[in-house]
Amino acid sequence: MAVVSLRNFFVLSLALNVSLILRTINQNEKLQSGALMAVQKGAKVSQMAFLSFPSLSSPSAAAPEIQTPLGSERIINLDHGDPTMYEQYWKPMGDKTTIVIPGWQSMSYFSDVKNLCWFMEPEFAKQIVRLHNVVGNAVTEGRHIVVGTGSSQLYLAALYALSPQDSSNPINVVSAAPYYSSYPLMTDCVKSGLHKWAGDATVFNKDEPYIELVTSPNNPDGFVRHSVVNRTGGILVHDLAYYWPQYTPISTPADNDLSLFTVSKSTGHAGLRIGWALVKDVEVAKRMIKFIELNTIGVSKDSQLRAAKVLEVVSDSCEQAGGLEYAESFFHFSHALMTERWRLLREAVKRSGLFSLPNFSSAHCSFFDNNLGTQPAFAWLKCDRDDVDDCESFLRGHKILTRGGKHFGVGPKYVRISMLDREETYNLFIERLSQIRL
Numbered sequence: 001m002a003v004v005s006l007r008n009f010f011v012l013s014l015a016l017n018v019s020l021i022l023r024t025i026n027q028n029e030k031l032q033s034g035a036l037m038a039v040q041k042g043a044k045v046s047q048m049a050f051l052s053f054p055s056l057s058s059p060s061a062a063a064p065e066i067q068t069p070l071g072s073e074r075i076i077n078l079d080h081g082d083p084t085m086y087e088q089y090w091k092p093m094g095d096k097t098t099i100v101i102p103g104w105q106s107m108s109y110f111s112d113v114k115n116l117c118w119f120m121e122p123e124f125a126k127q128i129v130r131l132h133n134v135v136g137n138a139v140t141e142g143r144h145i146v147v148g149t150g151s152s153q154l155y156l157a158a159l160y161a162l163s164p165q166d167s168s169n170p171i172n173v174v175s176a177a178p179y180y181s182s183y184p185l186m187t188d189c190v191k192s193g194l195h196k197w198a199g200d201a202t203v204f205n206k207d208e209p210y211i212e213l214v215t216s217p218n219n220p221d222g223f224v225r226h227s228v229v230n231r232t233g234g235i236l237v238h239d240l241a242y243y244w245p246q247y248t249p250i251s252t253p254a255d256n257d258l259s260l261f262t263v264s265k266s267t268g269h270a271g272l273r274i275g276w277a278l279v280k281d282v283e284v285a286k287r288m289i290k291f292i293e294l295n296t297i298g299v300s301k302d303s304q305l306r307a308a309k310v311l312e313v314v315s316d317s318c319e320q321a322g323g324l325e326y327a328e329s330f331f332h333f334s335h336a337l338m339t340e341r342w343r344l345l346r347e348a349v350k351r352s353g354l355f356s357l358p359n360f361s362s363a364h365c366s367f368f369d370n371n372l373g374t375q376p377a378f379a380w381l382k383c384d385r386d387d388v389d390d391c392e393s394f395l396r397g398h399k400i401l402t403r404g405g406k407h408f409g410v411g412p413k414y415v416r417i418s419m420l421d422r423e424e425t426y427n428l429f430i431e432r433l434s435q436i437r438l
């Protein structure tokens with residue numbers, strides 16, 4: 001009996017020690033990431049330059065595994081904008097965003113029968129309004145919120161809702177090139193009689209009704225955008241997937257008729273498949289809701305609840321940054337990370353001498369209360385070599401997979417490269433790009 005309790009004592013003491021060690025490691029990690037934060041309100045851009053993310057090493061100091069032969073053989077796939085980079089923030093957050101959903105919960109189709117958007121979880125709607133108020137990137141007052149299975153579903157819902165229902169001809173859908181490569185594919189996917197893709201908005205000159213998609217900041221090139229067709233009777237859809245402080249200075253709260261947002265690019269939770277629309281006109285909102293009802297009879301409640309929790313933690317991190325719970329805000333962290341990635345990329349491009357990147361002027365960001373640059377989620381890279389017409393093939397020859405300009409309505413000299421992959425992949429990419437020579 002005494003032997004058993006002594007053994008039990010040892011097991012218990014071992015377990016306690018392991019948990020103490022784990023807690024210490026965890027706290028050290030949190031402290032390390034806390035040291036990064038410090039994008040303080042009012043700090044100058046030059047002061048912010050030191051805010052590089054310490055674990056993002058320069059190519060010369062890259063992690064050992066990257067320099068192995070396996071590293072040089074590895075195919076680097078930066079074709080998709082998969083936001084796995086953000087795991088780096090969420091992992092140390094541990095259980096802060098954990099939710100438990102018992103088997104009997106989330107069973108009904110309905111979430112809130114009093115709401116126009118009857119399949120939207122009230123907590124999700126609450127956290128959307130809160131986050132927009134905290135960040136200052138969109139007006140929510142007087143808007144109907146519509147939740148969707150990603151902003152992709154909301155894009156289709158918006159086209160359905162905005163297309164004239166009684167016209168004999170499909171309405172033209174345009175966007176200034178380079179435009180997000182999925183727009184033409186999604187618009188014409190089911191060869192609808194309601195709408196059709198009509199290409200580059202900058203050359204659209206038909207005297208016909210149109211819907212213009214304004215993506216700001218733009219995917220693929222990162223520039224802030226406004227409508228270009230500018231004709232009376234045109235209908236605008238603003239895709240604001242990237243209008244968040246880590247990518248672009250927040251100038252004013254967006255105040256559009258119809259804006260689309262997504263957790264995929266704001267918090268990095270693409271796998272939740274959750275987006276939302278802010279819609280001014282109640283009839284448009286109703287038709288969008290009808291589309292989602294006909295399409296998927298609502299949106300996963302489990303995903304909405306997870307998204308609500310993630311958004312709550314993001315807002316908490318902004319409001320309590322510098323405190324015991326949150327050393328820094330989510331946006332301070334991700335802004336610092338993007339700053340460092342762009343610094344490394346520009347350095348590598350300069351070293352190779354074969355490519356060029358867009359240049360962005362700085363602007364005042366109301367969120368950081370600072371004059372800041374732009375650091376898009378994608379790099380829009382141009383191959384300057386005269387003997388290389390197809391930049392996508394050229395980079396594929398170096399085992400770097402990108403998406404070529406033709407998908408975005410421009411020439412093959414351009415490629416789009418995701419800046420949101422995991423650190424190891426990104427460092428390997430920088431290393432590989434730096435080594436490409438004439």
Ligand SMILES: Cc1ncc(COP(=O)(O)O)c(C=O)c1O
Binds near residue numbers: 215239262263264
């Ligand atoms: C401009 C733009 N809009 C919409 C989406 C789709 O987002 P979601 O994952 O919410 O469907 C993307 C994804 O890359 C995007 O870049």
